[in-house]
Amino acid sequence: MSAQSLPHIAATQRRLFKINPVYLLVVALILAIVVMNPAFGEPTGYMNYLKRVTALAILSGGALYVIVSGGFDLSVGSMMTLTVIGSSMLASNDPNSTYWIIPLMLGMGLIVGLINGLVVSYLKVPSLIATLGMMITLNGVAFMWSGGAPRGYLPDTFRFFGRYNITDIPVISLLPVAVICLVVFGVILWWGMHRTNFGRMLHAVGDNQQAARLAGVPVERVRISAFVISSLTAVLAGVILGGRAGVSVNIGSGFELQAITAAVIGGAQLLGGRGSVPATIAGALALEAIFTLLNLLGLAQPVRLVVQGLILIGAVAFATYQRKRAGR
Amino acid sequence: MTDVPTIEMRGISKSFPAVKALQGVSFTCSKGEVHALCGENGAGKSTLIKILSGVYRPDGGEVLIDGQEQHFRHPQEALLAGISVIYQEFSLLPERTVAQNLFLGREPMKRGLIDNRAMVMETRRVLGLFCVRHHIEPETLVADLDVASQQMVEIAKAISLNAKVIVMDEPTAALNEAECEVLFSLVDQLRASGTAIVYITHRMREVTRLANRVTVIKDGEVTASFDHVPAPDVVVRAMVGRDISEYYPEPATPAEIGPVVLAVSSGSNSALRDISLELRSGEIVGFAGLQGAGRTPLAMALFGAAPFTAGTMTLDGQSVHLTSPRDAIRAGIGMLPGDRKAQALFLMQSVRDNGMLTARSFANAFGGKDGNRFVDLNGMNALLDQMKVRAPSYEQEMRFLSGGNQQKAIVARWLALKPKVLIFIEPTRGIDVDAKASIYHLMRDLARAGTAVMMVSSDLPEILGASDRIVVMREGRIAGQFDRSASEAELMMAATGETGVAA
Numbered sequence: 001m002s003a004q005s006l007p008h009i010a011a012t013q014r015r016l017f018k019i020n021p022v023y024l025l026v027v028a029l030i031l032a033i034v035v036m037n038p039a040f041g042e043p044t045g046y047m048n049y050l051k052r053v054t055a056l057a058i059l060s061g062g063a064l065y066v067i068v069s070g071g072f073d074l075s076v077g078s079m080m081t082l083t084v085i086g087s088s089m090l091a092s093n094d095p096n097s098t099y100w101i102i103p104l105m106l107g108m109g110l111i112v113g114l115i116n117g118l119v120v121s122y123l124k125v126p127s128l129i130a131t132l133g134m135m136i137t138l139n140g141v142a143f144m145w146s147g148g149a150p151r152g153y154l155p156d157t158f159r160f161f162g163r164y165n166i167t168d169i170p171v172i173s174l175l176p177v178a179v180i181c182l183v184v185f186g187v188i189l190w191w192g193m194h195r196t197n198f199g200r201m202l203h204a205v206g207d208n209q210q211a212a213r214l215a216g217v218p219v220e221r222v223r224i225s226a227f228v229i230s231s232l233t234a235v236l237a238g239v240i241l242g243g244r245a246g247v248s249v250n251i252g253s254g255f256e257l258q259a260i261t262a263a264v265i266g267g268a269q270l271l272g273g274r275g276s277v278p279a280t281i282a283g284a285l286a287l288e289a290i291f292t293l294l295n296l297l298g299l300a301q302p303v304r305l306v307v308q309g310l311i312l313i314g315a316v317a318f319a320t321y322q323r324k325r326a327g328r
Numbered sequence: 329m330t331d332v333p334t335i336e337m338r339g340i341s342k343s344f345p346a347v348k349a350l351q352g353v354s355f356t357c358s359k360g361e362v363h364a365l366c367g368e369n370g371a372g373k374s375t376l377i378k379i380l381s382g383v384y385r386p387d388g389g390e391v392l393i394d395g396q397e398q399h400f401r402h403p404q405e406a407l408l409a410g411i412s413v414i415y416q417e418f419s420l421l422p423e424r425t426v427a428q429n430l431f432l433g434r435e436p437m438k439r440g441l442i443d444n445r446a447m448v449m450e451t452r453r454v455l456g457l458f459c460v461r462h463h464i465e466p467e468t469l470v471a472d473l474d475v476a477s478q479q480m481v482e483i484a485k486a487i488s489l490n491a492k493v494i495v496m497d498e499p500t501a502a503l504n505e506a507e508c509e510v511l512f513s514l515v516d517q518l519r520a521s522g523t524a525i526v527y528i529t530h531r532m533r534e535v536t537r538l539a540n541r542v543t544v545i546k547d548g549e550v551t552a553s554f555d556h557v558p559a560p561d562v563v564v565r566a567m568v569g570r571d572i573s574e575y576y577p578e579p580a581t582p583a584e585i586g587p588v589v590l591a592v593s594s595g596s597n598s599a600l601r602d603i604s605l606e607l608r609s610g611e612i613v614g615f616a617g618l619q620g621a622g623r624t625p626l627a628m629a630l631f632g633a634a635p636f637t638a639g640t641m642t643l644d645g646q647s648v649h650l651t652s653p654r655d656a657i658r659a660g661i662g663m664l665p666g667d668r669k670a671q672a673l674f675l676m677q678s679v680r681d682n683g684m685l686t687a688r689s690f691a692n693a694f695g696g697k698d699g700n701r702f703v704d705l706n707g708m709n710a711l712l713d714q715m716k717v718r719a720p721s722y723e724q725e726m727r728f729l730s731g732g733n734q735q736k737a738i739v740a741r742w743l744a745l746k747p748k749v750l751i752f753i754e755p756t757r758g759i760d761v762d763a764k765a766s767i768y769h770l771m772r773d774l775a776r777a778g779t780a781v782m783m784v785s786s787d788l789p790e791i792l793g794a795s796d797r798i799v800v801m802r803e804g805r806i807a808g809q810f811d812r813s814a815s816e817a818e819l820m821m822a823a824t825g826e827t828g829v830a831a
Contacts, residue, residue, distance in 0.1 A: 197695055197697050198694055201685070201688060203677055212685075214653050215689065
């Protein structure tokens with residue numbers, strides 16, 4: 001009897017042990033920030049933090065789709081830049097323009113994602129290279145469009161998503177619109193990744209592409225969809241970031257690697273096959289919390305870069321080590 | 329001086345949780361002789377060798393090397409005692425050179441650095457001992473060598489370790505005719521130089537050609553032992569004389585074989601020539617042939633993965649043109665690939681996800697993952713139960729399962745779609761005896777339910793035991809068709825195109 005129940009006990013223990021360490025990390029970091037800066041414990045403090053993290057969190061959730069499918073998308077940062085620059089150029093301070101600019105930008109994201117996906121799937125260009133090329137291209141397009149110095153600025157209707165609260169509804173008014181966006185898109189991304197057939201196919205393609213093909217998975221369609229989702233979330237992240245921070249020519253630069261870092265902190269397998277949307281969003285929260293801490297410590301931007309690089313390497317090394325210990 | 333055998337195994341017994349693998353097996357091998365160890369797959373040959381080489385410890389009996397009792401606890405200890413085993417799956421590192429492989433873990437050092445020159449020279453010397461006709465450069469990468477040459481390297485490794493005993497586990501399994509001859513002359517040389525050789529095979533031709541003595545194992549017991557080489561049929565009878573019906577299910581009765589499901593006429597592509605065949609519902613057709621005869625390309629063509637470029641194919645009488653696995657699956661054809669790890673398994677995903685993947689691929693992409701028009705979670709659990717997949721939980725990641733259980737989970741993947749034709753490529757490669765028998769029964773149950781089953785296998789006893797009809801391929805063509813009463817010799821002759829192959 002007892003011998004029979006043993007494997008089940010072991011399985012339960014393993015599951016208990018399996019709480020993703022990223023959640024503990026986020027809690028620890030937030031506590032550290034509150035200790036150093038009690039104002040962070042006030043609603044305005046942590047709401048500002050959540051507002052800051054929203055763009056990265058949504059972006060990371062989308063980038064995770066490509067990572068789980070076994071690729072990388074380095075073009076998302078420049079897609080964000082292009083979204084912000086393009087929107088500001090087109091808006092010319094017309095509050096009504098927002099309603100067609102955002103769909104237009106999403107359309108552009110769709111096309112960029114399609115191109116990324118088609119190049120990777122059919123021309124067999126490694127995704128790292130294909131999207132690096134796209135990153136340079138989009139940066140160039142943004143630069144040409146703005147003529148080097150962005151003119152115009154974003155109307156308040158556009159900045160609504162990144163900057164403001166809905167003021168006329170009682171409880172909701174406490175929440176920045178950005179945070180509502182994070183919850184809504186977070187749930188959509190979670191659902192797509194973890195509750196649909198598509199999400200399972202995505203995992204399969206990243207785990208073993210050849211086997212996926214032989215099992216009947218439409219591998220190309222799945223991979224292209226992943227790149228499209230990644231680009232679309234980049235547009236959304238761009239809208240929110242532009243709303244919060246305003247227009248500048250390199251506003252999105254560096255976000256592509258931050259997104260990958262967030263996914264890896266969240267335990268995603270870098271070569272595909274494993275990854276969790278909630279854990280990736282927690283990874284983004286952790287990364288932003290680390291930056292906040294560094295700020296509080298009075299460390300400047302260059303230190304942030306060093307830390308981010310070390311985290312990326314460290315997180316991958318840690319994940320590899322854990323996998324090895326788990327038996328393979 | 330009395331003749332002390334180099335190895336002597338007395339009354340070896342070994343049990344595994346599900347099976348009694350060996351019972352009172354005794355086996356000896358002396359200097360300068362080739363002792364053939366024969367038996368069907370799963371008879372216990374490999375278990376015996378793993379006990380000899382320290383991989384397993386016996387439950388009972390003793391192992392004597394040069395008359396001294398030994399208790400190997402680790403393969404390394406057996407290696408130091410002069411026992412080298414060359415397994416079917418080589419233990420070479422593909423991205424290292426021949427010399428580096430030969431000296432793996434015992435590289436000659438000079439002033440704290442690896443002495444490459446000494447390594448290469450010694451490798452050249454050892455290879456020179458026997459590879460005169462078949463030149464291998466010490467600095468070639470192993471990955472760049474063909475299978476036969478890789479085997480030479482394994483043997484060279486054994487020689488450079490001063491092996492007293494070399495065990496070869498079905499060494500010709502992956503070799504072509506010419507390569508086999510090279511191997512045979514090498515075995516002759518090793519024998520002449522005083523090495524004791526244990527040669528595992530179920531091919532009678534090799535027994536006749538090489539052996540001094542023959543021992544036959546069946547169901548974990550020695551059923552016959554000869555100090556000479558007897559007539560091939562005597563050995564074969566000892567090998568298969570048991571009640572085969574327990575291992576292989578009953579063949580189909582004529583009434584069970586139904587109409588033609590899949591037919592190909594003059595199918596050709598770069599690997600296949602003029603293939604015409606019919607697969608019927610209720611029937612298991614075994615495809616035999618040597619490596620490279622075109623069996624796997626044929627399966628890939630039927631499955632749409634490497635389509636025919638000429639000829640016609642019909643499914644249930646309707647002409648079909650399949651250009652991708654997805655087409656084929658939609659039309660009702662399933663395939664279990666031969667290289668499970670590379671082509672079928674999703675090691676990081678759960679057993680259930682592995683089972684449900686194909687059904688999900690043909691359902692609405694944004695539909696819920698827990699159920700679709702083919703199967704839902706309960707249905708998949710039932711299929712996995714029916715398949716007797718042994719796992720602590722179906723949520724378990726696939727990589728923790730044994731080969732046999734992995735294979736069963738993949739069968740469940742196809743059962744969920746109820747295919748008209750199911751192609752198995754090397755369905756029992758690398759899985760244990762118990763699981764093998766259940767795979768055979770499973771194929772038969774599928775056939776009884778009306779599926780046309782195609783089985784590609786390199787294992788002749790399996791082909792003869794599990795098929796209703798046998799197709800032999802050679803050089804991309806169908807070289808002959810046989811019913812299940814054919815002999816291994818007939819199949820081998822058709823497969824090699826030679827006459828006078830003894831069996």
